[in-house]
Amino acid sequence: MATEIGKERNIRKKKPLTRSRFTIVLTVYFFAALIIPNCVLANTESYSGWTVEALILLPLGFYMMWSVALKRSGIMIWLGFPLIFFCAFQLVLLYLFGNSIIATDMFTNLLTTNPGEASELLSNIYPAVITVCAIYVPLLWLGAREIAHRRIISRTSRMNIGLTGLVLFCLGLLALWPAYRVSEERHVLRDEIFPLNVLYNMRLSAVEFRKMHNYEETSAGFTFNATRTAEAPEREIYVYIIGEAARAMNWQLWGYDRETTPMLMRTPGIIPFRNMLTQSNTTHKSVPMILSSIAPGQHEELYRRKSISALFREAGFETWFISNQSPQGAMIDKLARQSEHLLYIRSPRQDMQLLEEMERIISTSKAERLFIVLHCYGSHFSYHQRYPREFAHFRPDDDVAINPEHKEMLLNAYDNSIRYTDYFLSRTIGYLDSLDANVAMLYCSDHGEDILDDERGRFLHASPTTTAYQIYVASLGWFSDEYRRNFPDKVAAAEHNENAPATTHALFHTMADMASISSEYIDHTVSFVSPEFDWEAQRFYLNDHNEARPYPKTGLTEQDLQVLERYGVRF
Structure with missing residues (x-):
């Protein structure tokens, strides 16, 4: 009996890769779902025509090439999970604010907002949460299913999708120069191309967190040299x-x-x-x-x-900081701790x-x-x-x-x-x-x-x-x-x-x-x-x-x- 079970396991392990027409449909679903935020941003932001062209073509071309980088598209879908997360996050914010991309402050808020406040907000924007779940959860589930069934996309389909993506990507690159010329801020890639702008903002947020983490060291020798000019x-x-x-x-x-x-x-x-x-x-x-x-x-x-x-401590005052907001591990807490007495309600x-x-x-x-x-x-x-x-x-x-x-x-x-x-x-x-x-x-x-x-x-x-x-x-x-x-x-x-x-x-x-x-x-x-x-x-x-x-x-x-x-x- 044990031998038969072992043979069955070996057969499963050696199950061959199989081609599937559905894999092509899933691949198209992948890059179509990821380009949705870009299409919405093209309508909500006051971008130039050249910027809109780059906003759509650059990411779409990249997503297409990414989706067929391996013949097992299910794996590429799950490797693209960070992109899926950014897209879902972006759509929720568009529902909430009506425009703009995921900002530096959004990442900071994500890490410093207490769970109670976060649950209050999420419970009140459930239409957006349901929508992004309806778009992206099936994509991830189907990707996992393709991985389990060891399905692959045909070589011809990979070539067609990949080459089309390359052409679109190149057209997007060509649109960047005129987009840059007409941009007032001259930061097209940094500010206007999703998800590159989000990656930049995430990096900036990480830099700010590092500075905050080192605050006690960087401010250690600071003094106001405070004095009183009058007293009651x-x-x-x-x-x-x-x-x-x-x-x-x-x-x-x-x-x-x-x-x-x-x-x-x-x-x-x-x-x-x-x-x-x-x-x-x-x-x-x-x-x-x-x-x-x-x-x-x-x-x-x-x-x-x-x-x-x-400042007030240097001037001879007894200082108190009484907060009705819970500690969040943010800069506010570090500054509050400089009071002689700190109390959280x-x-x-x-x-x-x-x-x-x-x-x-x-x-x-x-x-x-x-x-x-x-x-x-x-x-x-x-x-x-x-x-x-x-x-x-x-x-x-x-x-x-x-x-x-x-x-x-x-x-x-x-x-x-x-x-x-x-x-x-x-x-x-x-x-x-x-x-x-x-x-x-x-x-x-x-x-x-x-x-x-x-x-x-x-x-x-x-x-x-x-x-x-x-x-x-x-x-x-x-x-x-x-x-x-x-x-x-x-x-x-x-x-x-x-x-x-x-x-x-x-x-x-x-x-x-x-x-x-x-x-x-x-x-x-x-x-x-x-x-x-x-x-x-x-x-x-x-x-x-x-x-x-x-x-x-x-x-x-x-x-x-x-x-x-x-x-x-x-x-």
């Missing part, structure tokens, strides 16, 4: 609040027609900074810059300099817990000089999970899939999250106002959010190209009566600069200036509490390739510029 006679408390995904358009305080900030509207002493733009529409870039003194054109300095907490995380922790710290700490950073969860998607049910003021606000049909419910939930932020900020100000201390508070969101606002159907943030809704953010300051008596000139400057054109680069310098801290790294021309604020300076954004770009060069359309102009934001 009372206890001093400075509170730096970093919001999440709170776009200014949905704040009643900015003219929104819904009552999303009713408590702040009644809070005296609020100074809203009405012309604030984020330096990046991604949290993992925006927040580190908010915590650092660097401008977009100084991105490499991020890995050499220390954070605002280190446990689930369920709602922003009023930040106030509760701050109250405990202020009441128990014996320090006369306190600096506290509060990192909020704010309006992070899924919006309906960011507030207690009693704050469901706008209804219905159900947990629904991302779809234009559900825009009303998504907007209601988002506005409820802003209303909860209003409650949190007003209660925080009320508590700080009750203290017998010299207190100043500065709040700003890290970026905004798209909520299916127009025919483009854009949603969320972190897209490679910006929109008005992603870059225009809510920011405000508040000062206690004691602070106003001690530093009237700073308060007067803040009131004067309420409409000053600024970016989140101003936050570090404003917070330091509020506390009268002096350092060669503090720039008074971008401080809201300084009469030296430069109203004429050009504003810059840090793009996906970590390059400083004027905002009109970040993908903003004429429609976006008109939206911003309605709020007094001009370039």
Whole structure:
């Protein structure tokens, strides 16, 4: 019996390769499925005709040659799994953002987003997930089946497909030169040819991760040489609040027609900074810059300099960093650890817990000089999970899939999250106002959010190209009566600069200036509490390739510029 089983196994091992007509069909399925993202991008991107030709012909020719590089096409399909992954990823992002390729920041987000947030997003974009599974999962299954059956493609078919692919590839190469000549940026291969642009972005993301990994070494010898130019006679408390995904358009305080900030509207002493733009529409870039003194054109300095907490520690403050977002292994965590005390709120995380922790710290700490950073969860998607049910003021606000049909419910939930932020900020100000201390508070969101606002159907943030809704953010300051008596000139400057054109680069310098801290790294021309604020300076954004770009060069359309102009934001 054992001998017979052994013979059967040997027969299976020696099963000959067999030709199959279906293998030709599967080969065509392979390169046709891979070229789908390119065809979509040809319609969503504002590429020149020459670029579109290269975008289609170069990859299609390569896929055809790849598919017949071996006579066993099933093996080539599985060797092409990374390409299949990129295609699936790209189609999901096109569903989410409507345009653009997989950006550098997407890879960083993929590695630093916590599983809970990722599952929230995936559960709400299931149509895209189902679609890519329907396209690519059968391809992989059929490829595995071909491998198991040891099927091959005929020599003639291989030659025909391979030579056709070579011709298409060469035609694509010929289109690159005129495409390069008409391109404004002159980076056709790097920026416009999928999946080459994705491979470049993946490499750039890996470089950034290496720099982040080495941050402790590269910043070890850095010092602000911080000193105080003035001190208050009372206890001093400075509170730096970093919001999440709170776009200014949905704040009643900015003219929104819904009552999303009713408590702040009644809070005296609020100074809203009405012309604030984020330096990046991604949290993992925006927040580190908010915590650092660097401008977009100084991105490499991020890995050499220390954070605002280190600045305040040098100036003699007890420093706290209280976060309502879980550690993600990103640059934010490294900068947060430079605080003397670091605290992460446990689930369920709602922003009023930040106030509760701050109250405990202020009441128990014996320090006369306190600096506290509060990192909020704010309006992070899924919006309906960011507030207690009693704050469901706008209804219905159900947990629904991302779809234009559900825009009303998504907007209601988002506005409820802003209303909860209003409650949190007003209660925080009320508590700080009750203290017998010299207190100043500065709040700003890290970026905004798209909520299916127009025919483009854009949603969320972190897209490679910006929109008005992603870059225009809510920011405000508040000062206690004691602070106003001690530093009237700073308060007067803040009131004067309420409409000053600024970016989140101003936050570090404003917070330091509020506390009268002096350092060669503090720039008074971008401080809201300084009469030296430069109203004429050009504003810059840090793009996906970590390059400083004027905002009109970040993908903003004429429609976006008109939206911003309605709020007094001009370039």
